Amino acid sequence: MSQAEYVAAAYGVVFVALLVYVAIIAAKLARLERETAALAELARDRRADV
Amino acid sequence: MLAAVAAALMGLAIVFAFFVAPEDADQGISQRIFYFHVPIALTAYAAFGWGAFKGLLLLWRKEERYDLESYVAIHQGTIFGSLTLLTGSIWAKASWGHWWLWSENQLVLFLVLFLFYSAYFMLRFSIEEGPRRANISAVYALFGVVLIPVSFLAIRLAENIIHPTVFTRDGPQMSGIMFLTFCIAWVAMSVLAYALYRLELLGKRLDSNLRELREALS
Numbered sequence: 001m002s003q004a005e006y007v008a009a010a011y012g013v014v015f016v017a018l019l020v021y022v023a024i025i026a027a028k029l030a031r032l033e034r035e036t037a038a039l040a041e042l043a044r045d046r047r048a049d050v
Numbered sequence: 051m052l053a054a055v056a057a058a059l060m061g062l063a064i065v066f067a068f069f070v071a072p073e074d075a076d077q078g079i080s081q082r083i084f085y086f087h088v089p090i091a092l093t094a095y096a097a098f099g100w101g102a103f104k105g106l107l108l109l110w111r112k113e114e115r116y117d118l119e120s121y122v123a124i125h126q127g128t129i130f131g132s133l134t135l136l137t138g139s140i141w142a143k144a145s146w147g148h149w150w151l152w153s154e155n156q157l158v159l160f161l162v163l164f165l166f167y168s169a170y171f172m173l174r175f176s177i178e179e180g181p182r183r184a185n186i187s188a189v190y191a192l193f194g195v196v197l198i199p200v201s202f203l204a205i206r207l208a209e210n211i212i213h214p215t216v217f218t219r220d221g222p223q224m225s226g227i228m229f230l231t232f233c234i235a236w237v238a239m240s241v242l243a244y245a246l247y248r249l250e251l252l253g254k255r256l257d258s259n260l261r262e263l264r265e266a267l268s
């Protein structure tokens with residue numbers, strides 16, 4: 001490998017790791033959004049029953 | 051807003067690292083890894099330190115929120131720590147011809163620090179959730195903080211080293227523009243880490259609140 005390829009590899013590792021981290025957090029926030037919507041619906045149903 | 055500032059600063063740091071800073075006379079292009087490797091390592095130290103500080107606050111004030119803050123900070127530190135080891139290994143291979151040298155105290159002590167905080171997660175998740183887990187995790191986080199100055203100063207304490215010493219008592223051993231590039235990259239990495247810390251903390255708090263809501267409604 002040339003010196004330039006090592007530099008590209010080092011910066012690439014950082015970029016990919018941050019991308020994966022952000023994707024995991026984004027997926028988690030999307031799941032939480034779905035759960036919030038489901039809980040809100042459950043609360044509305046409860047209120048309608050009362 | 052914070053994420054946008056972090057992204058802009060990271061872009062600026064990359065521009066400076068590749069297009070503004072001059073090429074190093076000794077190491078050539080591989081020296082450009084320094085502009086990300088060192089700020090990432092400093093961010094890892096800061097995150098571990100922040101996690102220990104939050105652990106101390108938990109033990110002192112007995113407020114539950116510090117447990118989650120300490121955990122998220124240590125999680126961040128482990129991510130940045132693994133990136134330090136990865137970028138450092140690539141730089142070592144490019145400069146010294148070796149991926150890793152067990153004879154280098156700086157490398158080994160950073161690995162010890164990283165493994166110590168990696169074990170934090172094994173300890174934490176082996177205990178049932180509650181005040182006991184929070185207290186034990188906080189004490190463990192505080193013990194680890196002792197390793198930070200040792201790891202940081204190892205490079206100066208070691209006798210036979212090939213790991214470069216850039217910051218000495220005489221100041222930074224690099225040109226003004228190189229130091230400016232390093233400072234921009236350091237600020238960018240710190241802001242990015244703080245933005246990710248806030249984001250992860252937000253997710254964890256939301257998750258915890260939703261769990262309580264779910265239990266109350268079921």
